[in-house]
Amino acid sequence: MGPYGKDFRNMNEELKKYPSGYLKDFSIQVFTHFDVSKKDAEQAADVLSLSDLRGIDSHGVARLHTYFDMLTLGKINARPNIKIVRDKKSVCTVDGDNGLGLVVGPKANEIAMDKASQHGSGWVSVCNTNHYGIASYYSLKALERDMIGWSMTNTTKLVAPLWGAERMLGTNPISIAFPGLKNLPIVIDLATSAAAYGKIEIAKRKGAPIPKGWIINQHGEMTTDPNDMINGGHKGYCLSAMVDILTSVLSGANWGPFAPPFALRQEIPSRSVGKGIGHFFGAMEIDGFMDVTEFKKRVDDWIEVFRNTKPAHGKSVLIPGDPEHQEEAIRRKEGIPLLPAVVNDLLDISKQTGIPFEA
């Protein structure tokens, strides 16, 4: 259901599982190894950990080696001075000082929520930041404060605009979450392009083909080769453009094809049009619109009505967030299954840093 590559979950039975806390601890040590403060390291590891717990394998410790590479080369600032650079009551722009997105994102999201406490809503556009993990980490945080949270980020170019044959936009995810009273929240988290890169990435690691219709190649033709990833479609293009402008044109970050690469092997953009990549966070106090309990009851009713939709083909109807909630319940008990390639990455970090990791 989510956009990040969980179609491969049925393989997990065969994989060795690691306690979530063990992986989180390892991540914390890796970040502090690079002079990231204890508090920031815990924050960054918390984002990765939630991703693994919710079954979004591509965005958890599977990405730790990339953060490790960027920190090793000094491409990410381990001690950023994150600050508001422009401000008007419920809105502001934040400069992340080239910190970890996993640190800048949570801080900017907190600013949005604090603004919402004070002004009814808060909206924060962020420049000079890096990849922030799963978009839903941030919308879920807002629920803890009885707020509706919005989260978006731009990412390295992977997707062609309508009629175009060049990669111009990232997968540019958007997330928003709504709390139920008795039910777990509705958590929307989607890549605005037609297919999420996470799925493609996992397919690439396995050497597996991808379903036809997901991607077009540079000639504008359908392909099942994950290396040909370019994507189009009207809606995906429009929504990706929206996310790109709110996160990066509005904040002063690098937009569109100029978003800097996440990993070292990726192509360097031809121009710089700002600082780092961009995020956009929103928070709205539910109480400003409706009594909070009444709203949650209405969401419960919504969930129950939709869950009871007459199913096509006997499958039951899913509520956005269902698969991740189910996976989280399982993984909190059973641990996080890791692919051998991911375990090897962690062993390599262990070897290079001396931080112990038991495979």
Added chain:
Amino acid sequence: MGPYGKDFRNMNEELKKYPSGYLKDFSIQVFTHFDVSKKDAEQAADVLSLSDLRGIDSHGVARLHTYFDMLTLGKINARPNIKIVRDKKSVCTVDGDNGLGLVVGPKANEIAMDKASQHGSGWVSVCNTNHYGIASYYSLKALERDMIGWSMTNTTKLVAPLWGAERMLGTNPISIAFPGLKNLPIVIDLATSAAAYGKIEIAKRKGAPIPKGWIINQHGEMTTDPNDMINGGHKGYCLSAMVDILTSVLSGANWGPFAPPFALRQEIPSRSVGKGIGHFFGAMEIDGFMDVTEFKKRVDDWIEVFRNTKPAHGKSVLIPGDPEHQEEAIRRKEGIPLLPAVVNDLLDISKQTGIPFEA
């Protein structure tokens, strides 16, 4: 490009064209005929008129007969007392008192913009309202005040959720617009379901089939029969759900399958879970994030870079809003082409009200 059924534009050559002002004047007289105030009638006609000018034929005077029917039967309140029922600085809920969506929408959007002037942003969820025309009318208004405007509405059920075989959600459009300095604005306006009902509606009038992949029927199978309109898909479902909750769960309106029908021939929902349908408007002061001129220059740069993307198949890359801008330039000069079925509707209104219309 837009979601409202403009693939059929090439037919327009053969149709009789009417000056935009003439049709607007006729609409104003029709609304005032039902005791709508002069100011409100002008406002409502302005929304329909912009739709026709921008080539969104399904949402202009083509819908006047439906408004006429609803007003004739007293199903819409011609003299609504539109009021804020809950408020916290940058956010509020508005009750539209069952007025025309074409009047309630602009009023609520103005409240959002006034809040943005005062608090940096404004967010308004609206209940007890009716269909509000094109979503982009509202986001375009925000540009006049150097704001980024958001607009969403729920609509009568037409779309099945993921894995479901029942219509549960409307096409639920979302619009957002960004101003350029030298360039016309980027105007995103899309139906969150996979295909817009406008297109299906026009296909139905013509008895034409619709492209495969747009819709699935009640058995969850692909169909090209416009009468089978039910739609699914993960992204469409998630985005439609988001719009449904922000517009209608949050405001106290009827959500999901319980949104009341727009036209008399449509099925009456099995339950009432609130008042009328719902809208959601947002406005953010650009100046709260970045110098306005700098932002507009950055948007210009974005537009120019995307317009110059290497095209697939020789077609040039479109910027969201391009087709509507082009159509508007033509129609402001040449007039609005109307289908014979639409002309007949207007003649029928003329006959029933005595308001002259020259076909």
